[in-house]
Amino acid sequence: MLYRVEGIVIRSMDYGEGNKIITLCTENAGKIGVLVRGAKKVKSRHAALTQLFTLGEYVFFRNGTGLGTLNAGEISQSHFRLRGDLYLAAYASYACELLDRILQDEETGSFWFQQLKACLAALEEGKDPGIVLNLYEMKILQTAGYGPELDVCISCGSERSDEDLLISPRLGGVLCKHCRHLDPPAIKIYPRSLKMLRIFAQLDLRQLGNITVREETKVELKKVMRGFIDMQLGINLKSRNFLDQMEKYDI
Incomplete structure (x- = not known):
C-alpha cells in the first residue's frame, strides 16, 4: 500500500552498503520506519530527505x-542551520531522541509532531x-501522562504560598513543607521559577515568543525539568549526555 505523509526525520542510520533507514515522526500516522535505498550514494536524489531534523x-x-x-519525497524545511551548528544540533538531537524514546510505533502523534516542529523552528x-527545551520537555511529560502538579501540594492537596512549596520530581509535583518528610530530597525553588513552570504547563510551543529569563532562573528550571524527566520517564539519552559535556566544557 502506498502512503503519503508529512514527517520529521528523528533518527537516521546506515543500512547495508548504500542504504539508510530513517524514523519519521508524522502528524497522522505516528512513528514510522522507512528504508531509503541508495541514500548513501553521492548522486542519490533521496539523500537530503534522510538528514536529521528534515x-x-x-x-x-x-x-x-x-x-x-x-x-519519493519533497523537503518542506531542511533545518540545515541546526545541523551546521554544533550547539543547536545538540539541542535538536536531544529533542528528537526524547520523542523517539517516548513515542511508540504508529502511536497517533499529531500533538507530538506539532510540538517537535515548533521546537525545531524555535531553535533555528x-x-x-x-527555555525552548524546558518547554518542550513539559509538553512531552504532559502528553505522556506525567504532567506535574504545580498548584497544590501533591500529597495533602493543600494550597500554600509559593514560598512554602518545594518541587518533588519523584512524586511528580509541588510539595508543601509540612509534607517534606515524604521526599526529603525535594528541591527548593524560587517563586519566579515556579511561576515559569506554570507558564510552561499552560503554553503551547507554537505560541512561544521572545522571552528573557534570568540566568539563575534558567539553571533552576533545567535542574527541575531534568529531575522530572529522570524520575517520571526513567530513560537515558545519548544526546543529553553529549549536550551536558558540551555545556560543561563550553564547546
Missing part, C-alpha cells in the same frame, strides 16, 4: 506493519535553546 512529505510503499520503502529562529 521536515518534508514522504511517499513510501509498505506491506503490513514493517518498514516502508521510500518512493534563535530563541533561547534552554
Whole structure:
C-alpha cells in the first residue's frame, strides 16, 4: 500500500552498503520506519530527505506493519542551520531522541509532531535553546501522562504560598513543607521559577515568543525539568549526555 505523509526525520542510520533507514515522526500516522535505498550514494536524489531534523512529505510503499520503502519525497524545511551548528544540533538531537524514546510505533502523534516542529523552528529562529527545551520537555511529560502538579501540594492537596512549596520530581509535583518528610530530597525553588513552570504547563510551543529569563532562573528550571524527566520517564539519552559535556566544557 502506498502512503503519503508529512514527517520529521528523528533518527537516521546506515543500512547495508548504500542504504539508510530513517524514523519519521508524522502528524497522522505516528512513528514510522522507512528504508531509503541508495541514500548513501553521492548522486542519490533521496539523500537530503534522510538528514536529521528534515521536515518534508514522504511517499513510501509498505506491506503490513514493517518498514516502508521510500518512493519519493519533497523537503518542506531542511533545518540545515541546526545541523551546521554544533550547539543547536545538540539541542535538536536531544529533542528528537526524547520523542523517539517516548513515542511508540504508529502511536497517533499529531500533538507530538506539532510540538517537535515548533521546537525545531524555535531553535533555528534563535530563541533561547534552554527555555525552548524546558518547554518542550513539559509538553512531552504532559502528553505522556506525567504532567506535574504545580498548584497544590501533591500529597495533602493543600494550597500554600509559593514560598512554602518545594518541587518533588519523584512524586511528580509541588510539595508543601509540612509534607517534606515524604521526599526529603525535594528541591527548593524560587517563586519566579515556579511561576515559569506554570507558564510552561499552560503554553503551547507554537505560541512561544521572545522571552528573557534570568540566568539563575534558567539553571533552576533545567535542574527541575531534568529531575522530572529522570524520575517520571526513567530513560537515558545519548544526546543529553553529549549536550551536558558540551555545556560543561563550553564547546
